[in-house]
Amino acid sequence: MHDTACEACAMDDEAHTLPSVEALTAGTLALMTGYAQSATECPHRGLLARKLLSNLFFLSEHPHVSPPMRAMLVNLRARWQPAAEAAPAAGSERQPSPLWHAAPEHVQ
Structure with missing residues (x-):
């Protein structure tokens, strides 16, 4: 009974396993x-x-992508x-903060 409960917990977990092309597509859409x-004006937009x-x-460039999809991705990339x-x-717009530590002059 305990094994079944653990399997049910694993099924409810948010971690999903996707093939690499699907995972990369999902990340790109996100x-x-x-x-x-x-x-x-968001600094992370770039x-x-x-x-x-x-x-x-x-x-x-993914080997599992069809030629028409590849052409669409190249167009989208452009x-x-x-x-x-x-x-x-x-980092060009970042200014040093008073909380940053100076680099040590000597390293042991």
Whole structure:
């Protein structure tokens, strides 16, 4: 009886196992949703666009993607390219915080 209960708990868990192409697609769709819902002044928007571009590249090169889907992904990647290029470089807008520690002069 205990084994059945453990299996039921495992089935209710939110961790799902997807094939790699589906997992990458799901992650890309989640990034697109985050980008669409974020404010234009959001500091993470550029990082979202860059990650989206990366995911679209890897999806378009995935061996389990059909040629028509590959062509659509390449087109989509071209449409996201300007958003990724317009984003400031990672960390360029970050200013040191008083909570940051200075690098030590000597390392033992």
